Amino acid sequence: MQDSIRVSRRSLVTGLGLGAALAATPAWARGHNMKRHSDTPIRLGFDEVRGTEINLAVGAGERRVQGRRGHGVAVNGTVPGPLIRLREGQSVQLNVTNHLEEDTSIHWHGLLVPFQYDGVPGVSFPGIKPNETFRYEFPIRQSGTYWYHSHSGMQEQSGHYGPLIIDPAGPEPIAYDRDYILLLSEFTPLHPHFIMSRLRTGEGYFSRQLSSWTDGYPMTGAERRMWAQMRMMATDIADVSAPTYTYLANGRGPKEGLEYLFRTGERIRLRIINGSAMTFFNIRIPGLPMTVIAADGQNVHPVEVDELQIATAETYDVLIEPGRAAAYTIVCESMDRSGMALAMLASQPGARADVPALRDPPLLTMADMGMNHDDAGHGSHQGGGAHSMKGMSMRDTALLPPDVKIGPGLDMVSMAPVDKTGDPGLGLRDVPHRVLTYRMLRALEPNRDNREPSRLLELHLTGNMERYMWSFDGKMYHAVDDAPIRFAWNERVRVKLVNNTMMAHPIHLHGMFFEVVNGQPPAQQPRKNVLVVQPGASATFDLTANEPGDWSFHCHLLYHMHAGMMQVVTVAGPGEK
Numbered sequence: 050m051q052d053s054i055r056v057s058r059r060s061l062v063t064g065l066g067l068g069a070a071l072a073a074t075p076a077w078a079r080g081h082n083m084k085r086h087s088d089t090p091i092r093l094g095f096d097e098v099r100g101t102e103i104n105l106a107v108g109a110g111e112r113r114v115q116g117r118r119g120h121g122v123a124v125n126g127t128v129p130g131p132l133i134r135l136r137e138g139q140s141v142q143l144n145v146t147n148h149l150e151e152d153t154s155i156h157w158h159g160l161l162v163p164f165q166y167d168g169v170p171g172v173s174f175p176g177i178k179p180n181e182t183f184r185y186e187f188p189i190r191q192s193g194t195y196w197y198h199s200h201s202g203m204q205e206q207s208g209h210y211g212p213l214i215i216d217p218a219g220p221e222p223i224a225y226d227r228d229y230i231l232l233l234s235e236f237t238p239l240h241p242h243f244i245m246s247r248l249r250t251g252e253g254y255f256s257r258q259l260s261s262w263t264d265g266y267p268m269t270g271a272e273r274r275m276w277a278q279m280r281m282m283a284t285d286i287a288d289v290s291a292p293t294y295t296y297l298a299n300g301r302g303p304k305e306g307l308e309y310l311f312r313t314g315e316r317i318r319l320r321i322i323n324g325s326a327m328t329f330f331n332i333r334i335p336g337l338p339m340t341v342i343a344a345d346g347q348n349v350h351p352v353e354v355d356e357l358q359i360a361t362a363e364t365y366d367v368l369i370e371p372g373r374a375a376a377y378t379i380v381c382e383s384m385d386r387s388g389m390a391l392a393m394l395a396s397q398p399g400a401r402a403d404v405p406a407l408r409d410p411p412l413l414t415m416a417d418m419g420m421n422h423d424d425a426g427h428g429s430h431q432g433g434g435a436h437s438m439k440g441m442s443m444r445d446t447a448l449l450p451p452d453v454k455i456g457p458g459l460d461m462v463s464m465a466p467v468d469k470t471g472d473p474g475l476g477l478r479d480v481p482h483r484v485l486t487y488r489m490l491r492a493l494e495p496n497r498d499n500r501e502p503s504r505l506l507e508l509h510l511t512g513n514m515e516r517y518m519w520s521f522d523g524k525m526y527h528a529v530d531d532a533p534i535r536f537a538w539n540e541r542v543r544v545k546l547v548n549n550t551m552m553a554h555p556i557h558l559h560g561m562f563f564e565v566v567n568g569q570p571p572a573q574q575p576r577k578n579v580l581v582v583q584p585g586a587s588a589t590f591d592l593t594a595n596e597p598g599d600w601s602f603h604c605h606l607l608y609h610m611h612a613g614m615m616q617v618v619t620v621a622g623p624g625e626k
Contacts, residue, residue, distance in 0.1 A: 093299075107149055107199075129300050132213070132230065137190070155185070172599050193364075193366075194366050207241060210324040212324075232322045294387075310398070313372060320364065323360060331357075331382045331474070337372070358476075362605035384475055454523030457513060461512070470488050473486050495572040507547060511550065526615035534602065546582045559618075565580060574591065594621075
């Protein structure tokens with residue numbers, strides 16, 4: 050088995066054979082009707098597919114959301130794509146046929162697969178050419194809530210994503226009466242390549258929350274002068290947000306009536322998937338607590354909260370028990386509070402609860418720039434001094450390790466980065482109710498490998514926001530020939546991520562789970578595959594490198610990844626060096 054896995058990266062990305070298009074593809078996917086410029090509308094919502102052989106067809110069409118229209122990429126004719134439902138212990142063959150006029154791919158986010166089936170063009174395979182089919186084939190070695198999406202041409206922004214649920218081979222650790230999926234994303238009539246071009250020429254192009262001397266933001270004159278001197282803004286929370294985006298729940302806009310039926314006293318499992326390109330969501334259900342039971346598909350000890358922040362690409366499973374109200378509103382507010390996705394828990398079709406107004410936008414602080422942290426790991430609203438590269442001295446650059454490249458791709462240095470796994474996220478630090486943090490998560494099943502890590506690898510998240518350049522250690526990802534991060538077979542490594550930017554980054558490692566170092570005993574550190582590193586802060590995980598191959602390691606904010614914040618991790622096979 051290991052011999053078959055250890056195919057060279059270069060041979061995979063240049064010569065892996067692809068089959069002809071399947072004859073059994075859906076009718077909508079054949080012919081010209083779903084090519085790039087088609088007027089055929091894509092259906093909202095998703096169907097379900099399951100079994101040992103599954104056919105998926107990727108095509109283009111027109112998306113229509115709340116009266117807005119734009120280019121879309123669909124899987125089997127819908128956005129999101131179909132729910133793929135599998136069972137732990139089975140094997141599956143997924144035949145993906147490309148009906149686009151450009152290459153495509155599917156990455157199985159969070160799944161443990163042989164690396165040649167991970168679905169990242171240029172790293173693990175060459176991609177899927179137009180009118181060709183690629184066969185993914187692998188055993189299912191886990192259970193939980195996951196998702197899939199394209200790793201080609203920023204198609205994820207256009208609708209190329211869908212949910213993936215794996216039922217456990219045995220009983221679930223917690224019983225429930227209903228099982229629902231809430232897949233969050235965005236719609237925009239703009240093509241993702243247009244968005245990327247505008248971000249590169251002016252990173253504030255899509256911002257509608259700019260600060261000025263006459264705005265109503267609660268900042269003193271001294272604070273405004275400080276931000277002005279740094280040529281930065283305390284309102285720089287999201288690169289793209291509403292009204293450019295309409296926020297979606299299962300492909301539907303907030304006015305399009307997504308509802309989940311319930312009976313009083315039932316226990317509902319809500320599987321929350323953030324399939325967005327760029328958006329952190331703050332999720333709450335006024336009048337109902339949520340009990341978190343899984344993170345990134347991995348079971349955790351139940352923890353009851355009133356709100357949680359979910360980053361791009363994360364998943365959380367929560368239990369909710371509706372009371373006697375006719376309806377409850379599931380509020381999914383964008384982190385910058387420019388808009389929201391909505392769904393209703395309804396006791397009968399059409400039942401509705403009040404929708405709360407958007408809360409005031411949050412502001413960045415000096416703590417979000419790596420300065421003046423308090424002991425709890427939360428931000429302080431006071432303090433001064435800047436670490437912008439625009440006025441940075443040689444003394445400041447001495448804070449960086451020697452392997453960080455100083456140059457035009459780096460314009461900020463975090464002076465005093467601290468671990469902020471106890472931070473609930475921007476905008477949720479001062480709310481009066483219970484909010485989830487990473488420190489509250491404990492693995493339900495003990496971790497198998499609790500060895501002390503043999504070495505520490507420190508990586509810096511770097512960027513130049515004005516030039517829209519993002520990177521690891523000041524070096525942007527350019528090609529397959531870039532030197533990868535290398536791990537020995539079964540090596541136990543501690544990885545520390547230091548965020549030198551003033552934006553939160555959800556960092557995703559393909560192919561493996563890691564354990565978040567969050568203050569829990571090693572056996573109970575929560576297993577995840579996405580880790581949010583807060584602005585000006587650090588976060589650490591332990592990793593057992595036991596999945597041989599080449600794996601992508603990147604920020605899951607789509608335009609950050611495509612602007613350079615990506616690297617390749619290479620894990621040697623048994624007996625290799």
